[in-house]
Amino acid sequence: MNMNLTILGQLIAFAIFVWFCMKYVWPPITSAMQEREKKIADGLDAANRAERDLELAQEKAASQLRESKEKAAEIIEQANKRANQIVDEAKDTARAEGDRIVAAAQAEVEQEVNRAKEALRKQVSELAVVGAAKILGKSVDASAHADVLNQLTEEL
Amino acid sequence: MAGNSQEYIAHHLTNLTFGKLPEGYVRQDHDGNETVLTESTWTMAHNGQEAADMGxxxxxxxxxxxxxxMGILFCWLFRKVAKSATSDQPGxxxxxxxxxxGFVDGTVKETFHGRNPLVAPLALTIFVWVFLMNSLKWLPVDLVPSIAHAMGLEYFKIVPTADPNGxxxxxxxxxxLIIYYSIKVKGIGGFTKELTLTPFNHPIAIPFNLFLEVLGLLTKPLSLALRLFGNMYAGEVVFILIALLPFYIQWGLNVPWAIFHILVIPLQAFIFMVLTIVYLSQAHEDH
Known part of the structure; x- marks a missing residue:
């Protein structure tokens, strides 16, 4: 166990290694570690934020969905109402149109009946004249008996 | 292996020494032939006596x-990592x-409260370097010396921390560093005051204080060195003693002792580091 220059050698080696470690080893490793720590912290922050954002977005989506459902229901209701209205209107119009057509037809029929009556009357009077002439054996002057004929016609 | 056990132990505890033998020194080779040196020479010591005479x-x-x-291994390994250090996923x-x-940094932050960029790298160097030097003890005691012997080297003791010089x-x-930072932080006046006026702040007590403080100051490096040396040396001696036993019981003692050193080796490195930090922390404290 001799004490000798080995002490100095060891001291110098120690100094060199410490210097090397301080200059070339410690800074890069610790800075990488700190950087990673920061990255992880940022990542966790971002994750928290994203979670919150997601929650908000979900809420928003749900409310929008609800709103649009309500709106859709409203629109459908309106549409139904409108459809009913249209149908009712159409029914009314159709009914009115039908009534009108029926009325027109009735009027026409009446007119036709009157016309036929008129024609028949005329023919009856003629037949009456012809019949009378046959009975009398001679012709009857229609004009001479016009008033009689007319009276007859009126009576028919 | 040397003849009797005493020689064997002495042989294993002698360092390979290169030094200066004085003029007129009488050297003895293995056969007992004596040669007288005509001038002082730097040479490899042939035996323990010569090593001691080299002074x-x-x-x-x-x-x-x-x-x-071991120091170069530490620098190379850590430098390799430092060069490719990435803040992404590490290998x-x-x-x-x-x-x-991280472990060393945590210990430094806990113990050292000043601001000094030297302390943490210093602690890391001490911890890893001392650990590596200590861990040479796990190699079988005869392995490296016998390789060295085959290469023609008479003595070889590989654990540097089992050498008080180391x-x-x-x-x-x-x-x-303690002295340097004491003076730097407290100034020469402050440091002198600390040495002379504590613990008893009275002019009469100056010699007593000085004695106490200087003793305390000198004890620090001495206890630091001797604690590590003592542990490693004792462990080494026990390994050598075990190696003297018959081969069939060697492993029964060697294995537990080596396992025990899984505790001792890092612990001694750690203690050396922590005490260094504590001493430097004290040097930075201004009273």
């Missing part, structure tokens, strides 16, 4: 070599290195 002008080639090797090696760095070199570095 202070000598180097323990094995201690220095292995501590340099296995980076993960390991980062956990060591640990004292480290603690001397710490001691110089």
């Amino acid at each position: 202070f002008m000598a180097f323990h080639v094995d201690s220095l070599g292995w501590s340099l090797a 296995k090696l980076q993960n390991f290195v980062e956990s060591v760095v 640990t004292l070199g480290l603690s001397l570095g710490v001691f110089l």
Whole structure:
């Protein structure tokens, strides 16, 4: 166990290694570690934020969905109402149109009946004249008996 | 292996020494032939006596070599990671290195309250380097010396922290830093005041205070070095003693002792580191 220059050698080696470690080893490793720590912290922050954002977005989506459902229901209701209205209107119009057509037809029929009556009357009077002439054996002057004929016609 | 057990132990506890033998020194080779040196020479010591006679002008080639090797291993490994350090997903090696760095950094932050960019790298260097030097003890005691012997080297002791020179070199570095930062932070006046006027703040007590404080100051590096050395040396001696037993019971003692060193080796490295941080922290405290 001799004490000798080995002490100095060891001291110098120690100094060199410490210097090397301080200059070339410690800074890069610790800075990488700190950087990673920061990255992880940022990542966790971002994750928290994203979670919150997601929650908000979900809420928003749900409310929008609800709103649009309500709106859709409203629109459908309106549409139904409108459809009913249209149908009712159409029914009314159709009914009115039908009534009108029926009325027109009735009027026409009446007119036709009157016309036929008129024609028949005329023919009856003629037949009456012809019949009378046959009975009398001679012709009857229609004009001479016009008033009689007319009276007859009126009576028919 | 050397003849009897005493020789064996002495052999295993002698460092490979390269030093200066004085002029007129009488060297003895293995056959007992004596040669007288005509002038002082730098040479490899052939035996423990020569190593001791070299005095202070000598180097323990094995201690220095292995501590340099371990230090370079540390620098190379950590530098490799530092160069490719990424803040993205780290690889296995980076993960390991980062956990060591994080551990040391945490210890420094807990213990050292001043602001000094040197302390944390210093602590890391001490922790890893001392750990690596200590861990050489896990190698079987005869393995490296017998390889060295085959290469023609008489003595070889590989654990640098089981050499008081190795640990004292480290603690001397710490001691110089303590002195440097004490003066830098407190000023020469403040440091002198601390040495002379504490714990008893009275002019009469100055000699007593000075004695107490200087003693305390000098005890720091000494206890630091001797604690590590003592633990490693004792462990080494026990390993050597076990190696002297018959081979069929060696493993029964060797294995538990080596397992026990899984605790001792990192613990001693850790203690050395923590005490260094504490001492430097004290040096930064201004009263």
